[in-house]
Amino acid sequence: MQWLDWLVLIGTLGFIVLYGAWKTKGSKNVTDYIKGGSEAKWWTIGLSVMATQASAITFLSTPGQAFHSGMGFVQFYFGLPIAMVVICLVFIPIYHRLNVFTAYEYLETRFDLKTRTVAAVLFLIQRGLAAGITIFAPAIILSAVLGWDLNTLNIIIGVLVIIYTVTGGTKAVSVTQKQQMAVIFFGMFVAFYLIVSYLPADITFSKALKIAGASGKMEVLDFSFNFENRYTFWSGIIGGSFLALSYFGTDQSQVQRYLSGKSMKEMQLGLIFNGLLKVPMQFFILLVGVMVFVFYQFNASPLNFNPAADIVVKNSIYSEEYKALENKHLEIEKSKSVANLNYGISLESENNTLQQEKSVKEIQALNLLELENREQAKEIIKKADNLVETNDKDYVFIHFILNNLPRGLIGLLLAVILSAAMSSTASELNALASTTVIDLYKRNEKTVKDDRHYVKVSKWFTLLWGILAITFACFANLFDNLIQLVNIIGSIFYGNILGIFLLAFFVKYVKSNAVFVAALITQVIVIIGYVYDWMPYLWLNLFGCALVMGVAILLQGFLVSVVKE
């Protein structure tokens, strides 16, 4: 990091935080603070929804995903536009008509207070933990590659977000997210341009795509019904719709973004904007990763991109064994560079099909050798220290940034990553505070207080959730495989919450007592199912949703027949 990088990084983040806090200070009532005055236009809503979903991990991990596994991950987002349409068609008109502040408020109108409270509490547990991870996940990667202190980084990210989220509430979140998205898009386009320009003179963009294709990185679509493959067209369309529906339709961190819209039309257009841009945006981020892959076909790459793994193994008794693998890796890379260059040259003439086929076979054989070598290296790292992370996909892009981008741009790309972390965290803190105030505090207050009181309380709860998130982030590395843990917690609760909402929207026959009991039974069964490992945890979403709906319908039938008797 040079002084210019520091200047760009501090200047960019400092401007966003101070501008956000200054521009939106002085909310006088709850509508101002929690719904941003209900004056957001569709593009603000669209950008805000996208910024909330795109955390720092999106920009650190997705290019690494493409580097190792190609473009197939884009299929994960295929269900999102379908979910956007369903939310515009069903969810938004109801939320808008009832003029709710939170999604859970609607559940009281449709069912009763206890159902609303259960859903709100489930959200607070799940999102409270996730907010800590949103801070911790980029902090651990940046601290590993930059040598910064992990806890200091957690506190810096958290405090920056707290400053403007406490000051300006939802409006501050939206205003800063527009600027953060501008920084993110600008930074990613510049990175993409530079990666392509760093390729050898003979390798055009089109040839680079062919080279990536020769290594299987351009397999965008997989129409197989293989459940072993996590990302296929079908899992994207079906599973992706389901996940997006629960996330965008019932998670307050997203619902609050579009509830700030000026009108129902603005809210709907905001989500349509997201539905139009999300898939191309993810495709572009993956393409950046594929270009990083092509770049490393002609330039040296580390055997494992995680610097912590490298240090651990080199200070262990396995150091010599690891160095032998590094030498082998170097030899393979040299051969690959020549093979890829020959393939690139052979593409200039259409009559060179024989040479092209020969080169592709050679590249594929070398890829297999490289993969075996990398796997052996991971085994050695595990032997040296079982706790160190050997899956290095989160470190690929940041390694490229720090070792190849010019001065100033390293600062810009770090600003991209931290902006993404801040934009997601801000939405989470904002939603956690709103749910605590509206669904728990205000709803259970015996006396009616004025609006200024609730604004003040909202600010205190935002601060409290911010401090909790930072604390959780600081203790997060005490747990193994923490990101997976949070995904598991999410999967345990998400299905149940979505099921409650689907019952509310579509099964008018089911009433409050049946859904409340069904929700409690479902939650216990899902937890038992997870403990006894009935299914991979991602399927718990679908299981929880189907179970709560099925049990509630049966219970309602039973209750009706008892009443008739």
Added chain:
Amino acid sequence: MDKQKYIWKKEYTVVLIANAVYIVLFYVIMKSFS
């Protein structure tokens, strides 16, 4: 609770068609560069 009416808007058709076009484009890209 009053009956909910679902009003289809042309924007919904646009977003679904646009995403179908993206998938066709991805197929073309995959076939061209794999």
